[in-house]
Amino acid sequence: MKYIKFLTIILALGVAYSCTKLDEELRDSVSNESSTVTAAGLLQSAYESMNTPLQDQSRVWAGMEHTSDEALGPTRGPDWDDNGVWRVLHAHTWNADHSFLRDTYRELLATQFAASTVLTKNPTPVQAAEAKFIRALSTFYVLDMWDQVPYRTDLVDLTKLPITIKGTEAADTIIRELNEALPNLTEGTAIRANKDAARALLMKVYLNRGVYADRANPTFAAADMDQVIALADQIINNAKYALNANFYNNFSANNLTVSREMIYALENTVGVRGGNNRFFWFCTLHYNQRPSGWNGFATLADFYDKFEAADTRRGAAFTGVTNVTGLRVGLLEGQQYDQTGAELNDRKGNKLAFTRKVALQETGNDLEITGIRVVKYPPDFAQGIDGNAENEVVIFRLADVMLMKAEALLRKGAANEPAARAIVNQIRATRGASDLATLDLTSLLQERGREMYWEGWRRNDLIRFGKFLDPLPAAPGTTSTRTTKSGNERLLFAIPNQQLAVNPNLTQNPGYN
Numbered sequence: 001m002k003y004i005k006f007l008t009i010i011l012a013l014g015v016a017y018s019c020t021k022l023d024e025e026l027r028d029s030v031s032n033e034s035s036t037v038t039a040a041g042l043l044q045s046a047y048e049s050m051n052t053p054l055q056d057q058s059r060v061w062a063g064m065e066h067t068s069d070e071a072l073g074p075t076r077g078p079d080w081d082d083n084g085v086w087r088v089l090h091a092h093t094w095n096a097d098h099s100f101l102r103d104t105y106r107e108l109l110a111t112q113f114a115a116s117t118v119l120t121k122n123p124t125p126v127q128a129a130e131a132k133f134i135r136a137l138s139t140f141y142v143l144d145m146w147d148q149v150p151y152r153t154d155l156v157d158l159t160k161l162p163i164t165i166k167g168t169e170a171a172d173t174i175i176r177e178l179n180e181a182l183p184n185l186t187e188g189t190a191i192r193a194n195k196d197a198a199r200a201l202l203m204k205v206y207l208n209r210g211v212y213a214d215r216a217n218p219t220f221a222a223a224d225m226d227q228v229i230a231l232a233d234q235i236i237n238n239a240k241y242a243l244n245a246n247f248y249n250n251f252s253a254n255n256l257t258v259s260r261e262m263i264y265a266l267e268n269t270v271g272v273r274g275g276n277n278r279f280f281w282f283c284t285l286h287y288n289q290r291p292s293g294w295n296g297f298a299t300l301a302d303f304y305d306k307f308e309a310a311d312t313r314r315g316a317a318f319t320g321v322t323n324v325t326g327l328r329v330g331l332l333e334g335q336q337y338d339q340t341g342a343e344l345n346d347r348k349g350n351k352l353a354f355t356r357k358v359a360l361q362e363t364g365n366d367l368e369i370t371g372i373r374v375v376k377y378p379p380d381f382a383q384g385i386d387g388n389a390e391n392e393v394v395i396f397r398l399a400d401v402m403l404m405k406a407e408a409l410l411r412k413g414a415a416n417e418p419a420a421r422a423i424v425n426q427i428r429a430t431r432g433a434s435d436l437a438t439l440d441l442t443s444l445l446q447e448r449g450r451e452m453y454w455e456g457w458r459r460n461d462l463i464r465f466g467k468f469l470d471p472l473p474a475a476p477g478t479t480s481t482r483t484t485k486s487g488n489e490r491l492l493f494a495i496p497n498q499q500l501a502v503n504p505n506l507t508q509n510p511g512y513n
Contacts (some may be wrong), residue, residue, distance in 0.1 A: 024343055039123035046114040046134045048273060049362065053107040053141070054456075055266050055275030057283050057297075058085075059107075060141055061456045066090050068458035069472055070449065071374070073283075073297050074360055076367045080296045084356040087360045092469075092486040096494035096512050105496050109150055111138040120155050129184035133193035136177045137201060137395075143170040143212060144460055145493050148506055156262060164505045171209045178202050190262040196238065197264035199231045200396035203404050204460075206231070211464050215491040220462060225408040232405035235263065241398045243430040247312050248329050250397060251280075252320075253390045254381035261399055265392035269442060270383055278389045280377035280454070286352055286368065290325040291379050298371025301356035302473045303453070304331050306446050311433040313450050315337050321378045332373040376454050399427055399451050407444055420444070427451060441465060463491055487511055 003470045049444060053059045059501060065071040066089035080086060088094045097157050118131035149170045152162035153466065162513030165173055178198045185195045206227040210219035235241065242260040244250055250259045270275040285293025307314035315330030322328055326338040335353040336344045344352035346368040358371035380389035406423040409416035421439035428435060431451075445465045449458065462468035469485045489511025500506055 002043050039118050039121040039127050042118045042121055047113040049111040051275035053104055055277055057279040059104040062100055063145055064456045064459040068462055069303055070299055070458045071297055074362045076362045091482055092490045096497045101493050102496035102498055108138045108142050116155055125184040129181040130193040132181035133198055136174045139174055147492050161505050168213050170487050171205050175204050189266050191267040196235050197396055199235055200263050200401055203228050203231045205406055216488045219473055220411040225412050226407035229405055231276050232401050236403050247431055248318050250380055251377040256392050261397040263396040265345050265394045268390050268392055270388045274388050277391050277393050281375050281379050284373040298358050299374050304372050307450055308433050311431055313431050318378045329375045329378050374454050403448055
């Protein structure tokens with residue numbers, strides 16, 4: 001219980017407090033509690049503090065996916081309105097009071113704080129290294145989404161505001177932190193910070209370092225691309241990794257044991273640690289499917305059309321799911337069936353046939369069935385479809401590393417195209433897709449979409465490739481959800497007003513005043 005209490009205090013510290021009395025009470029609480037906690041207990045709290053921001057449909061995932069061409073959350077009659085929080089993400093009209101973005105920012109800072117406190121309790125070298133990885137990961141997400149990172153270096157005087165780092169300074173801070181941690185990280189399990197997880201995160205930072213210098217006009221220094229390639233080779237050449245013949249094994253309930261692509265994932269073990277991982281299927285499936293979902297999120301027909309018919313990433317049967325319920329995994333378009341092959345209906349008596357057309361505000365008799373649905377994580381029926389699930393939530397995996405290497409090669413020059421294309425075609429062959437005859441940045445971005453959809457990287461990719469502000473195409477019969485380019489300010493989220501009110505070291509990002 002003492003670790004739960006301390007985690008509650010840590011979450012409260014996600015907001016930089018300015019009230020003197022509250023500061024004193026908070027400092028006293030942490031001081032009293034810290035006399036009974038250990039580095040091991042604090043490290044466990046740091047891991048658990050990632051559950052919500054990195055494993056909930058309304059946090060980092062929403063910011064990365066709903067703002068892109070891969071996901072949208074239509075209001076379906078009276079359902080899924082939520083005061084428009086989903087619609088404004090996809091339409092690029094959010095502001096500094098968006099509740100989900102506010103909470104995401106606060107919770108990521110709480111994770112950074114939780115990891116930092118481990119370093120004050122005489123941790124072992126391994127514990128300190130794991131804490132530094134967690135701190136670097138949370139710092140990375142704040143940098144990527146908001147640019148301005150409150151970074152607390154003084155944990156003795158909690159009334160002292162954290163410094164603010166941004167851009168390449170923040171990127172270099174993450175790089176330094178990870179390089180300090182690497183020697184003491186283990187090769188161990190994918191649900192603990194490990195050497196290859198640190199290397200994968202370093203790759204993300206080096207690949208985006210020029211983006212963080214100027215998101216509207218990113219550059220890609222050869223030295224940074226060389227780092228990406230070298231780090232990728234260290235991971236790829238490790239014999240324990242290989243592309244999975246069954247794509248969906250990477251996301252199944254036993255993915256920790258059956259996936260050979262797993263580098264780092266958030267643990268979901270019933271009775272030990274878990275988060276809202278079931279949202280991956282609950283948020284998209286219809287009420288009359290099994291498992292019964294919340295009938296919300298969908299993807300766009302234009303994205304669906306980027307897949308070849310034989311590409312297993314577009315959809316496939318999955319043993320333990322399809323034979324039990326009739327549910328296929330991947331992208332669900334058209335008529336849906338139960339395990340006997342009988343057609344399913346929606347609650348209005350329509351055939352449950354998911355349509356290509358979808359709008360942000362749905363009305364009419366077909367509002368329950370509009371939009372192609374996505375089930376990338378096969379439901380965990382062993383734990384009960386309405387309870388916890390043991391699918392580990394993937395943060396880094398081998399295919400992502402391979403695609404980042406291919407991108408770095410391409411960005412270094414056209415002479416590297418054959419080598420980059422060979423990497424991409426290796427992935428495509430494993431997924432049942434045909435070889436690409438040529439590869440450029442446009443086709444590589446499309447391949448990243450096909451491979452990495454709904455894994456929480458799409459916004460990051462689109463900004464790096466200069467496509468985030470592009471209008472989204474509308475399929476026939478569809479009301480386009482975003483038809484004009486947003487201003488460059490949309491390349492960053494607004495600093496939450498709540499944070500601005502208590503931390504004078506923060507300033508509002510351009511375009512939101």
